[in-house]
Amino acid sequence: MLDIFDLAVVSQHTLLVSNYSDRKVELVSRQTGKVLSQLKLVGGPWSVCLVGRYRAAVAVPGVQKVQLIKIKGKTLAKDKVLNVSCHVRGITTSGDNLVVIYEKQPWLEVITTDGKVLQQFHSTGKTQHFKAPDFITTSPDGTLWVSDYNNTITKMDAGLTILQTFPSPLLENPCGITAVTEDQILVCSHGNNSLVLLQPSTNTMSTLLGKDDGIEALYSLTYCPQERKIFVAPVVTDSIKVFKFK
Secondary structure (H helix, E strand, C coil), rough: EEEEEEEEEEECCCEEEEEECCEEEEEEEEECCCCEEEEEEECCCEEEEEECCCEEEEHHHHHEEEEEEEEEEEEEEEEEEECCCCCCEEEECCCCCEEEEEECCCEEEEECCCCEEEECCCCCCCCCCCCCEEEEECCCCEEEEEEECCEEEEECCCCCCCEEEEEECCCEEEEEEEECCCCCEEEEEEECCCCEEEEECEEEEEECCCCCCCCEEEEEEEEECCEEEEEEEEEEECCCEEEHHH
16 A cells, blocks of 8 residues: 555656655556656655656655656656755646645745745735645646645635635545646545535536545546546555546
C-alpha cells in the first residue's frame, strides 16, 4: 500500500504519481500500472503539476522546497530546486509561473520557475479567509481554484484576488481539485467519499461518483481531456481508479 498524494496526466500512456510514503515521484504506465521511472526526493512529495509538456513541479512540504523535474519519454530526471517561504502543499501553473499554497500565511504565492516571489495573497477583510487550503488547479481561462478543508472552494484570478467562494454540504474536507472546463470543476470530497462537480455559472454542485462506485476517502485526481477520463485515488491505496467523464 502507498500514500498517494497527487496525480497528473503526462501523456496518453503515462501518469505522474506523488508517492509520499516512499518519498518518490513515479512515472507510471497507464496500461500496465508499472513504474517506468522514479526519483527519490529529500522529503515526501505532496502536489504535482505539469510545467509545459516536458517538465513538472513537485511540492515537497517538509523541507520547504519545490522540485522541478524533467520528463523525457519514459524517464524522469531532477531539474532545479526552488526554496519557498514555508511548508508548501498545493501547486499549479499560471502562465509561465507557478502558484503555491502554504499551510499558513501568506497562504498563496506566485513564483517564477527560478523561485522569485512575484506576488503574495493579501486578505482584504477582517476575517481570515483560508483555514487549511490544500490543493489548487488552473482552469483553461487562467482562473485559480483552491480547495480548503473548511468545506469551501475559492475562485481566484491570476493576481490572487478572491472572486467567489463556493461552500456546500456536498463538500466535506475537500482535497484534490481539477478543471475540465472553466465551468466544470471536479473536487474530491474526502469526508463524503465522493467526487463532486462544481458548475460556477449556476453556482451548483452535484455528486458524480460515490461509495456505490467504489469511491472511499478520495484524496487526489487528474483529468485527461483527450480521452475524457478521470483518474482518482484515496491516500492509502494500491490502485488508481479510472472513470469516463460523460
